[in-house]
Amino acid sequence: xxxxxxxxxxxxxxxxxxxxxxxxxxxxxxxxxxxxxxxxxxxxxxxxxxxxxxxxxxxxxxxxxxxxxxxxxxxxxxxxxxxxxxxxxxxxxxxxxxxxxxxxxxxxxxxxxxxxxxxxxxxxxxxxxxxxxxxxxxxxxxxxxxxxxxxxxxxxxxxxxxxxxxxxxxxxxxxxxxxxxxxxxxxxxxxxxxxxxxxxxxxxxxxxxxxxxxxxxxxxxxxxxxxxxxxxxxxxxxxxxxxxxxxxxxxxxx
Amino acid sequence: xxxxxxxxxxxxxxxxxxxxxxxxxxxxxxxxxxxxxxxxxxxxxxxxxxxxxxxxxxxxxxxxxxxxxxxxxxxxxxxxxxxxxxxxxxxxxxxxxxxxxxxxxxxxxxxxxxxxxxxxxxxxxxxxxxxxxxxxxxxxxxxxxxxxxxxxxxxxxxxxxxxxxxxxxxxxxxxxxxxxxxxxxxxxxxxxxxxxxxxxxxxxxxxxxxxxxxxxxxxxxxxxxxxxxxxxxxxxxxxxxxxxxxxxxxxxxxxxxxxxxxxxxxxxxxxxxxxxxxxxxxxxxxxxxxxxxxxxxxxxxxxxxxxxxxxxxxxxxxxxxxxxxxxxxxx
Ligand SMILES: [Fe+2]
Ligand SMILES: [Fe+2]
Ligand SMILES: [Fe+2]
Numbered sequence: 001x002x003x004x005x006x007x008x009x010x011x012x013x014x015x016x017x018x019x020x021x022x023x024x025x026x027x028x029x030x031x032x033x034x035x036x037x038x039x040x041x042x043x044x045x046x047x048x049x050x051x052x053x054x055x056x057x058x059x060x061x062x063x064x065x066x067x068x069x070x071x072x073x074x075x076x077x078x079x080x081x082x083x084x085x086x087x088x089x090x091x092x093x094x095x096x097x098x099x100x101x102x103x104x105x106x107x108x109x110x111x112x113x114x115x116x117x118x119x120x121x122x123x124x125x126x127x128x129x130x131x132x133x134x135x136x137x138x139x140x141x142x143x144x145x146x147x148x149x150x151x152x153x154x155x156x157x158x159x160x161x162x163x164x165x166x167x168x169x170x171x172x173x174x175x176x177x178x179x180x181x182x183x184x185x186x187x188x189x190x191x192x193x194x195x196x197x198x199x200x201x202x203x204x205x206x207x208x209x210x211x212x213x214x215x216x217x218x219x220x221x222x223x224x225x226x227x228x229x230x231x232x233x234x235x236x237x238x239x240x241x242x243x244x245x246x247x248x249x250x251x252x253x254x
Numbered sequence: 255x256x257x258x259x260x261x262x263x264x265x266x267x268x269x270x271x272x273x274x275x276x277x278x279x280x281x282x283x284x285x286x287x288x289x290x291x292x293x294x295x296x297x298x299x300x301x302x303x304x305x306x307x308x309x310x311x312x313x314x315x316x317x318x319x320x321x322x323x324x325x326x327x328x329x330x331x332x333x334x335x336x337x338x339x340x341x342x343x344x345x346x347x348x349x350x351x352x353x354x355x356x357x358x359x360x361x362x363x364x365x366x367x368x369x370x371x372x373x374x375x376x377x378x379x380x381x382x383x384x385x386x387x388x389x390x391x392x393x394x395x396x397x398x399x400x401x402x403x404x405x406x407x408x409x410x411x412x413x414x415x416x417x418x419x420x421x422x423x424x425x426x427x428x429x430x431x432x433x434x435x436x437x438x439x440x441x442x443x444x445x446x447x448x449x450x451x452x453x454x455x456x457x458x459x460x461x462x463x464x465x466x467x468x469x470x471x472x473x474x475x476x477x478x479x480x481x482x483x484x485x486x487x488x489x490x491x492x493x494x495x496x497x498x499x500x501x502x503x504x505x506x507x508x509x510x511x512x513x514x515x516x517x518x519x520x521x522x523x524x525x526x527x528x529x530x531x532x533x534x535x536x537x538x539x540x541x542x543x544x545x546x547x548x549x550x551x552x553x554x555x556x557x558x559x560x561x562x563x564x565x566x567x568x569x570x571x572x573x574x575x576x577x578x579x580x581x582x583x584x585x
Contacts, residue, residue, distance in 0.1 A: 026335075029323030029342055030555055033563020035316060035349050042343040046336060053332045070331050094566045150576065151569025158565070244330035244388055253445040254330040254388070254438075 003186055006179045007120070008062045009082065010189060012072070013226050014111075015055030016083035019073060020234070021104060022048035023241050024091055033094055040140065044101070047133040054126045074245040078234045085225035086169040088234045092162065095148050095155065099162035102141035102206065107173040109138045110198040114190030123188065142206050149210025160212055171221025174199050179226075258379060258470035259542065260307045260488075262481040263299050284486050289415035292358040300485050303478075304414055305359050306375075307487060309366040312352035313377035315345050317370075317552050321385040321394065330388060337434055338391060344427045351424065355416040371557040373544060382546030383464050389442060389450075389457035395435015397458075397465040397503070403428045404499045405469070413486035436506065443510050458507070459515045466530075467538045469496040475535075500528050 001009070025045035032038040056069035067075075087104055091097045112134055115127035148159040174196035176184065183189035207214055224230070244254065270278055276295050283290065290296055319342050326342060329335035353363045369375035380398050385391070406428065409421045439457075442450045470476065470492040482488035490498075500519075507514060518531035541549065 023327060026323075026326045026339065029326055030316075030320045031559045033559065033566040035346055035353070037563075038316075038319065038346040039343055039350065042339055042346065046339045046343060049332065049336055049339065053336070056332075070333075073332055074330070094563065147570050147573040148566070151571075151573040152565070154565050155569030155572075240327050243328050248447065248449060250447050251330075251450055252447075253441050254334055254450075 001179065001182070003182065003188075004062055006182045007123075007188060008059050009179050010183055011055045011059035011062070011123075013082040013084075015052040015059065015072070016081050017087050017104070017108075018048040018055065019052035020081070020083040020237060021087035021101075022046075022052065023237055024087065024100075028091055028097070044137050044140070047130075047137065051126070051130045051133070054130070058122055058126065070245070074242045078230050078238055079228045081230065081234060081238070082226055082228060083230075083234075084169070084172055085222055085231055086166065086173065088225070088231060088237060089166060089169060090233060092165070093158060094144075095158040095162035096165060098141055098144040098148060099159065099166050101137070102145045103166060103170050103173065103203065105134060105138040105141045106199050106202050106206075107195075108134050110195055110202075111190050114195065117187075118189070119187040145206055145212075146210040149207070149212045156211065159210065163207065163212055163215065167215040167219055168222050170203075171219075172223045172225055175221075175223070177226065258310075258468065259376065259476075260303060260310065260478060260482065262303045262478045264478075264481040267481050267484055281484075284413045284484075287411075287413075287486075289418060290413050291415045299481075300487075301359050303482065303485070304417065304487055305356055305361040305366070307482075308352055308356040308359070308417055309361065309369075310376050310378075312349050312356060313367075313370045313375060314381065315349035315352060317377045317381045317556060318398075319345050319349075320552055320555055321381055321383070321548075322391065324385045325388060325391050328388070329391070334391070334438070341395070341431050341434070344431070348424050348427070351420050355420045358416045367560060371553060371560065373553065376542065378468060379538065379541040379546060380461075380464050380468050381552060382541050382549045383460065384548050386460070387453045387457055389439065389453035390461070392435045392438030392442065392454070393457040393461045395431045396439060396506070397435075397461050398468070399428045399431040399435060400503065401465050401468040401499050403432060404495055404502070408489040408495070411486075411489060417487070439510055439512075443512065454510070455512050458512050462514050462516065463533065463537075464541075466496060466500070466533055467541075469493075469499065471535070471538070472533075497527055500530055504528050 022045040025041050025048070028041050030038070032041055052073070053069050056072045060067050060069055060072060084104070084107075086100060089096075089100055092100075109131070112127045112131040116124055116131055118124045118127065145159065148155040150156065174192070176189075176192040176195075180189050180192070184191050204214060222231075245251070268277065270281060273281060277297055280290070280294075280296060280300075283294075290300075322338060322342050322345075326335065326338050329338050353366075356366065357363060366375060370377065380401075385394065403425060406421050406425050410418055410425060412418045412421065439454050442454050446454075473479065473491045473493045476492055479488060479491060483491075504514070504519065504521075516531045518529060520529055522529045540546070544550070
C-alpha cells in the first residue's frame with residue numbers, strides 16, 4: 001500500500017467512526033433524560049457528522065474516482081466501513097451511552113491532538129477544527145462518567161456494568177495496524193505508544209475519580225472494525241441510514 | 255401556533271371601573287404597551303393563563319422534535335442530515351428557553367412536564383400527525399414552522415416581558431427553518447425524479463389541513479380569546495392569523511408547482527384574500543382530545559424518556575451535592 005492509499009484508508013477510519021457515533025446519537029433524539037441532554041447530544045452528534053463530512057471530502061478527493069462524500073457515506077456496505085467497533089454498539093442505558101462516548105472521546109481527543117501536528121496540512125487543518133469541538137465533548141463525557149460513577153448506588157452499578165460491557169471494544173482504539181504504523185512513521189498519524197499511554201492515563205484517572213473499578217490489563221479485546229470486520233449491529237445502522245439513496249438510486253438531488 | 259386553545263378561567267372581562275386599584279394599574283400598563291416583568295404585580299388569572307400558554311408552547315417545541323427525529327437517522331445526504339440535526343437542536347433550545355420564561359412566573363418545569371405526561375397539558379395538535387416520507391422534513395419546516403412564525407411574530411409584542419423576548423429570539427430561528435424547509439421541497443420539485451415530486455405532493459396533501467388547524471378554533475368558537483386579547487398575550491384573532499398564513503403561503507405553493515387538497519381555495523378579488531374551504535373541526539377537536547394518529551406514541555415516548563432518565567437526574571443531583579460538600583469541607 002503506498003502512502004496515499006494508506007492515508008485514504010485512514011481518512012475513512014476517522015470519518016466512519018465519527019459518522020457512526022453521530023448516527024447512534026441521532027437515534028436518541030427525543031429520548032434523552034432531560035431537555036438539556038437533548039440539546040447536548042444533538043450538538044455532539046452534529047459536530048461528529050460535520051467532521052465525518054470533512055474527512056470524506058478529503059478522502060474522495062484523494063481517491064479521485066468521481067465518488068463524493070455522500071457516496072462514501074451512503075453507498076458503502078458494512079465490510080467497507082472502517083469505524084471502530086466501539087461506536088457501533090447500541091445506545092443502551094445512559095451509562096452505556098456515556099461510557100461509549102467517553103472511551104471514544106478520549107481516543108478522539110489524543111488522536112486529533114497528534115493530527116494537528118501532522119505533516120499533511122489539509123489533515124492538520126481538519127483536525128484543528130475538530131479538536132476544538134472534541135475538547136468540549138471529552139470534558140462533557142468525563143463529567144458524566146464521574147456523575148454516574150460517583151452519583152447514587154444505582155447509577156454507580158449501572159456505570160460499572162457499562163464499563164465492563166464496553167471494555168472489550170477499547171483495545172482497538174490504541175493498537176495500530178500496518179496502515180497506521182506506516183502513516184505514523186511518515187508523521188501523518190499518531191504514534192501508537194504515545195496514544196496508548198495518553199488514553200490509558202486519562203481513562204484510569206477518570207474512572208478512579210468516578211470510583212469505578214478498572215478492568216484487568218489482560219482482558220480479551222475484540223478487534224477488526226478498522227479493517228472492515230464488524231459486529232452484527234453495523235448492518236442495521238447502515239440499512240436505516242442509507243435507506244433513501246439505496247431505495248431511489250435514480251435520485252440526483254435530495 | 256403552538257398554543258391553540260388556552261383557558262383563561264375568566265367568565266366576563268372586567269371594565270376599568272370594576273377593577274381593584276392594582277388590577278387597574280396593571281391593565282393601564284398593558285394598554286400603554288408597557289411590558290409586565292416577573293417582579294410586577296399581575297392578576298392571578300393572567301399569571302395562570304400565561305403559564306398554560308407558555309408551557310403549551312414549550313411542550314410543543316419538545317414534542318415537535320419527535321416527528322423530525324423520525325427522519326434524522328434516515329436523512330438522505332450528509333448536508334440534509336446536518337441541517338435537520340441543527341434544526342432539532344434549535345427546537346430543544348426553544349423548549350428550554352420557553353420553560354425558563356415560564357419559570358419566571360413561579361411555575362415549575364418538572365410539574366408542568368408531569369401534567370403533559372398525564373394528558374392534562376396540551377401541545378400543538380400538528381405534532382400528532384405522522385411524518386411518512388422524506389419530503390415531510392421539507393413540508394414541516396415550510397408549513398409548520400411557517401404557521402408558528404405567523405403567530406409568534408405578533409407575540410413578539412406580547413405584554414409579558416420574558417415571553418416577548420423569548421419570541422424575538424425564537425422567531426429568527428424559525429424563519430431560518432422555514433426557508434430551509436421550503437428549499438428542500440423546491441429542490442425536489444425542480445430537480446427530483448417523478449417519485450420524488452410525488453413525495454412532495456403527498457406530503458403537502460397530508461400536512462395542509464393540519465397546518466391550518468394550528469391557528470386554533472374559529473373566532474366564534476374561541477371564548478377565551480377576548481380576555482387574552484385584553485391582556486395582550488394574544489394580539490390577533492385565530493381567523494385573522496389563519497388568513498394571513500394562507501395569503502402568504504398560497505403563492506409559495508404555486509411557485510412549487512404543487513396544489514392544496516382544497517377545491518374551494520381561490521383568490522377573491524373583492525376581499526383581496528384567498529377563500530378557502532371549511533376545516534374539519536371534528537378532526538381538530540378529536541386530535542386535541544388525544545385521538546390523533548400519533549397522540550399516544552408521542553406522549554408515551556416523552557414519558558418514557560423522562561421516566562427512564564430519573565436515575566440519571568438523581569445521580570447528577572447526588573453527585574453535585576457530594577461535590578458541594580467536598581468544597582465546603584475543604585474551605
Ligand atoms: Fe458544537
Ligand atoms: Fe421552535
Ligand atoms: Fe423551528
